[in-house]
Structure formats: structure tokens, C-alpha cells
Amino acid sequence: MRSLVVFRAEGEGFVPPSSKDFELPPIFGDNEFTTKPIFLILFSVILLSVFFLMASRKASVVPSKLQFAGESVYAYVRNDLGKEIIGHEFMRFVPYLFTLFTFILVNNIFGIVPLIQFPTMSRISFAYVLGIITFGVFHYVGIRHHGIFKYMKDILFMPGVPKPVYILLTPIEIATYLVVRPLTISLRLFANMFAGHLLLMIFILGGEHLLQGAVGLKLVSPFAFAFGIALTFFELLVQCLQAYIFTLLTALYIGGALADEH
Amino acid sequence: MARRDDNAAYSIVGYLLSGLLFWGGVGWALDKWLGTSFLLLAGLLLGAGAALYLVWLRFGRE
């Protein structure tokens, strides 16, 4: 990267939020495994377990409100993501898709819940782990379904192409299936959460900084706060959408691995 | 299974990205090795062309 440009803000004391604001210090002593995101992950697991145990414990024909909430999420994942996309063998994968969807959804929404306000997936390692699990699942499913040689042949050699062209196309297929798919699926989730959180920080911290400035700046500050609040609702939309897209892509990859031909 | 085709956009972006990255990477490495500067562009064009061909093979054919 050549052509580096340096802008200097004139006499401003405002430090814009940066990626350093995502590196939270450990809560207990020096142990790196006690940072906020780790506790949020554990908290989300407990929250989801308790919620769905409560929702499914006294299942009845006339559902309670709790049971209805749990069942509508489940039915949505099963019908719209499982049945529509994977096809007739979808029931085996519904537990995984459902866990993935609710887990990512809760962890994303932590980003706008007051007092928590940190989307766990804005730390990239969590997104990578989810991407790697999905990567393992869809390749395992494909190999089990087709046998390893037919699965690899299906991936590597597109039918109906003259032989020399395979030199050009096969590396692209390998790169897509082994690198680009797990990478993009986790980067998409990470980047959306990261950018959204940064955006909220900029507007709220900027509004606070304007409030401490001159009278003219104080008048502008409510607009920054109002825009920050509006963006919070926009973030809610993005967070739900990203949980949906991650699950959708997982279902698409599983469906593609199960498909009989391209 | 009409829904699966509706979401082809994600796979298309994946193919284009890996085509550009792989053949562009080959061009870049050859540039470093041979001391030339045009092979990066050639690799990128080749990768984009190959990826577009792959997309046509997978989604464009009847």
C-alpha cells in the first residue's frame, strides 16, 4: 500500500473509536480467558438453554405464550431454511441449523441490549469457529452421501468442458470449496457486527463529545444522539438478517453437497 | 428446489472472488519471480474470465 495520506484534525481532542476498542481487558486478573466476549458466549448458551427448556417443558396442544414463541422460531427455521433449501433429507440438519440460528441471533442482539452492548461476533475468532464447523459439516455430509471419490469428482470436474480448460477451472473450484466459502461466511458475519458496533460507537461518543464543546456544538449533539438511536434499530435489523444469512448459507452448502448433480 | 437457485448470487460472488484471488495470486507471484509487472493484470483478467465461464457453466446453461 503506497500513497499513504495523513489528515490532521485541527485542535480537536476527539479520539474516534477504532478496532482497539474491541480488545477488552480481562475481567479477573490477567487471565485472558475471562474477557467479556467469553462470558457473553457462556451467558448466551445458558439463556438459550433455559428459554427453550422452559418453552418445551410443558408442551400442550393449546400453547402458552412461551411455547408459542419457541415453536414459531423453530418452525421458521425448519420450514423456511430446512425444508425449502435442503430438500427431502432436511430433518437431520434441523437441530444444527436451529442451534446456529438462535445462537448467532442472541449473540448479535447482545450488541444493542443495554448494559451488555457488545456483539460477541465482532471478535473474529468466534465467527471463524462457526465457519469452520459449517465447513466441516457440509463436506462431511457430502462425503458420506456420495463417497469420497464421487464427491471430489463432482466438485473438481465440471461436466461438458474440453479437457485443457480444467487446468483453468479446477484450481478455482478448489479455492472456492476449501478457502473462500468458510472464509466469506465468517467474514460476512464478523464484518457486519464489527462495522455496526463501530458505527454506533461513533455516533454516541461523537454526540457526547459535541455536548462538551461550544454552544453551537451543543445544539448539534442531540441530532447525533437521535441518529445513533435510529441506527440502533437499523442494527437490530442487520443483526437478525446476518443470523438468517449465516444459517441460509449453511443450508445452501449442505443442500449443494447433497445434490445429485450440479 | 427453486429456492436454491434464487440464492445463486452468493455462490457467484464466491466463484468470482476465488478466480480473481487464485489466478491473480499466480500472476503476482510470477511478477515477483520474473521481475515483470504485467503478469498480475494478466492473471486477474484470466481469473475473472475463467470464473465467469464457470458461472456460465453452472448457472447460465439450460
Place this chain on the structure above:
Amino acid sequence: MTGTLNLVGYGLAAIGPGLAVGMIFAAYINGVARQPEARSVLQPIAFLGFAMAEALALFGLVLAFVL
């Protein structure tokens, strides 16, 4: 603030493909809404057009990091 002009250039270069992708899918949705049975004919065309436009955007992305 520090940064690189390459990314500003990439931002500008992404405008065109962004508009193009929007127009392609707008036309596709319009066509399918007017004539639902044309969907299977229009779908490959729409996705090929999308791929062409998206390739340019990805070109910009790669060159922004390489040059």
C-alpha cells in the same frame, strides 16, 4: 487520521457496479412480476449479468489492496 487513497478509490469504483447490480435485479423482478412464467428464462440471464457487474467490483477490491 491516517489512511490510504486506494480505499477511497475503491469506494468510488464500487458505485458503478452497485448501481448496475441494483438495475439488473430491478429489471429481473419487474420481468418476473409482469410475466411469472418467464422466470426460468430470465433467471440465468439475470445472474450472468449480475456476475459481469460483480466481477468489476471485485476487480476494484483486489486492485485496491494490491496496487
